[in-house]
Amino acid sequence: MSALATGWAASRRRLRVGFAALTLLVALLPLVFRTPYALSTLILIGIYSIVTTGLCLLMGYAGQVSLGQAAFFGLGAYASAVLTTRLSWSPWIAMVAAAAGTGLLAYVIGIPIFRLRGHYLAMATLGFGAIVRITMNEWRAVTGGPTGLPGIPRLSIGGLALNSDLTYYYLVWAVGLVALALARNMVDSRVGRALRAIHGSEAAAESLGIDVAQLKLQALVTSAVYASVAGSLYAHYMIFVSPGAFDVDASVQLVLMAAVGGIASIWGAPLGAAVVTLLTLALREIVPLITQHGSGEHQIIAYGILLVVIMIFVPEGLTPTLARATQRLSRRLATVRPRWLPWR
Amino acid sequence: MPQFGLEDYLQLFVSGVSTGSIYVLIALGLITIYNVTGVTNLAQGEFVMLGAMGAVMLQRLGLPLGVACVGSVALAMVVGALVYRLTIRPARHAPDVTLIIITIGTAIALRGLALLAWGTTSQALPEFTPGPPANVWGAVLSRQRLWIMGTAGVVLAALYLFFEGTLLGKAVRACAVNRRAAELAGIDAAAMALLSYTISAALGAVAGIVIAPLTLVSYDMGLALGLKGFVVAIMGGLVSAPAAVVGGLILGVMESFASGLVSSGIKDALAYLALFVVLMARTTDLFAPFRRRPIARLSVRRARRPTP
Numbered sequence: 210m211s212a213l214a215t216g217w218a219a220s221r222r223r224l225r226v227g228f229a230a231l232t233l234l235v236a237l238l239p240l241v242f243r244t245p246y247a248l249s250t251l252i253l254i255g256i257y258s259i260v261t262t263g264l265c266l267l268m269g270y271a272g273q274v275s276l277g278q279a280a281f282f283g284l285g286a287y288a289s290a291v292l293t294t295r296l297s298w299s300p301w302i303a304m305v306a307a308a309a310g311t312g313l314l315a316y317v318i319g320i321p322i323f324r325l326r327g328h329y330l331a332m333a334t335l336g337f338g339a340i341v342r343i344t345m346n347e348w349r350a351v352t353g354g355p356t357g358l359p360g361i362p363r364l365s366i367g368g369l370a371l372n373s374d375l376t377y378y379y380l381v382w383a384v385g386l387v388a389l390a391l392a393r394n395m396v397d398s399r400v401g402r403a404l405r406a407i408h409g410s411e412a413a414a415e416s417l418g419i420d421v422a423q424l425k426l427q428a429l430v431t432s433a434v435y436a437s438v439a440g441s442l443y444a445h446y447m448i449f450v451s452p453g454a455f456d457v458d459a460s461v462q463l464v465l466m467a468a469v470g471g472i473a474s475i476w477g478a479p480l481g482a483a484v485v486t487l488l489t490l491a492l493r494e495i496v497p498l499i500t501q502h503g504s505g506e507h508q509i510i511a512y513g514i515l516l517v518v519i520m521i522f523v524p525e526g527l528t529p530t531l532a533r534a535t536q537r538l539s540r541r542l543a544t545v546r547p548r549w550l551p552w553r
Numbered sequence: 554m555p556q557f558g559l560e561d562y563l564q565l566f567v568s569g570v571s572t573g574s575i576y577v578l579i580a581l582g583l584i585t586i587y588n589v590t591g592v593t594n595l596a597q598g599e600f601v602m603l604g605a606m607g608a609v610m611l612q613r614l615g616l617p618l619g620v621a622c623v624g625s626v627a628l629a630m631v632v633g634a635l636v637y638r639l640t641i642r643p644a645r646h647a648p649d650v651t652l653i654i655i656t657i658g659t660a661i662a663l664r665g666l667a668l669l670a671w672g673t674t675s676q677a678l679p680e681f682t683p684g685p686p687a688n689v690w691g692a693v694l695s696r697q698r699l700w701i702m703g704t705a706g707v708v709l710a711a712l713y714l715f716f717e718g719t720l721l722g723k724a725v726r727a728c729a730v731n732r733r734a735a736e737l738a739g740i741d742a743a744a745m746a747l748l749s750y751t752i753s754a755a756l757g758a759v760a761g762i763v764i765a766p767l768t769l770v771s772y773d774m775g776l777a778l779g780l781k782g783f784v785v786a787i788m789g790g791l792v793s794a795p796a797a798v799v800g801g802l803i804l805g806v807m808e809s810f811a812s813g814l815v816s817s818g819i820k821d822a823l824a825y826l827a828l829f830v831v832l833m834a835r836t837t838d839l840f841a842p843f844r845r846r847p848i849a850r851l852s853v854r855r856a857r858r859p860t861p
Contacts, residue, residue, distance in 0.1 A: 333829065343825070515658070520654050
């Protein structure tokens, strides 16, 4: 009992240290990367890591696959865009309303969809994403159709407009860190254990008195709200939205981020978002050097291959693998005495 | 509102049937793979794209159209075998969802490779037999649509003969029924899985080639077609070929009428809506009343009856 308690306290302590380290890293990064290009990349990574955190809760902990997460992301972005440009709402109220609406939609969709499992669930979420995308394209009167919706206002706090990328960076990452902390708390709570039980076996979880259907819905709604908030932040940063950013490929990209970081590790979300975003940018530079077909989204080849390789060789993602590797390394460093050292 | 005569409805119906037979071919590929390996292959649409793009490429190289088509099918079969060997076989013990994500990754990688090889421009394949459209009871029917329906019919018959009549086909079916038992009977199940991937790559490629002259082909045509194939395949619970044939024709005709009578924008939304309806109705099996009642259950019930 006491061993368990101390172990728990230790993991708690490690968690706090890790969180403090991440916060420090986030605070200091802009001092190193000052160019507008680097800052906007860091902002995008922050936005994607919010979505990925929610996706990890849903896929890694509750074990429910979603190939339509970009739809929730897009709904948040479009709701913010439409409410602020066409109805001239305050951006903050619009953001909350968008999150509430998306969450409600997720709840309503979730009731029939969670009757499905495995590949049927995957296909249903894929179909949901496609329908949302088609709606964005076809409902021209509201969404502006394929050309998109311009003129979204920037955010401001009080009288202070968040015009510079630096202030926006701190806003996005503040939201991202809070989202991460909330998710981490949820994972460590009774709800998190129940979700993992569902992942293990729905029947066993049910027989232990866990309300499986309700918890799965909660996980879906949480992930939808995360995606919606990130979408609102995206819309106010880009000041323009178009359907192209929220299609099936975007959903796959989000799954890839979750998979790279480690589906069942919340910490992996920022890591996966960073790796995939940086990889995309790198490929945009490299690919035109190899092929004569300059235009086009060439990075999708690498996405595809990366996704397959990760799923085959490290299905749990980079974070647990890296954590194990560093643990092994530190243990070896502690026990092995280098032969060339003359003293013991 | 234009006045619709009987021949207009007939025209919509027939073009719906020909589009539907494309969906049937794609769905049969999905069903073949699912039956033998248990994998839902979301890369099926990319086989369709590879078939079409390959035929265009070979034809551009100066090969006669027929040779280009056959060559393209062969190429797709090689790709299908490679896909199985490189992505599915190493992960065959992984859970369902992992396998699905793998097939999505494969689909994206194939699409990306096509983009790299052929670029973003849409290409066209010439009609198989150019000429004035045929006139069937007042409905104007392009010759390519006849080719599509004819090819689908021939392929269906060939598949039926292969699975029912040949030893190899029966071996594949045995793996679908019970893999372990098939292995005990001396069937190489891994080889049959490879074969199922090859067959469905060929089915996809054929679908892509026959539809290529009607629609421009491009590297990203696969996703939508693959999804529609999936909608059709799922109507038969991913296992039943006859249900897929019926379902494919129904979806094709529905789409044709929707785009003819309402608007073409609604067409794609209709397929996804159908996907939802079918998925939700799946708990209540649509084709159950038409299925033969399992004999085993009857005999068990009879055996339990107390003997006087």
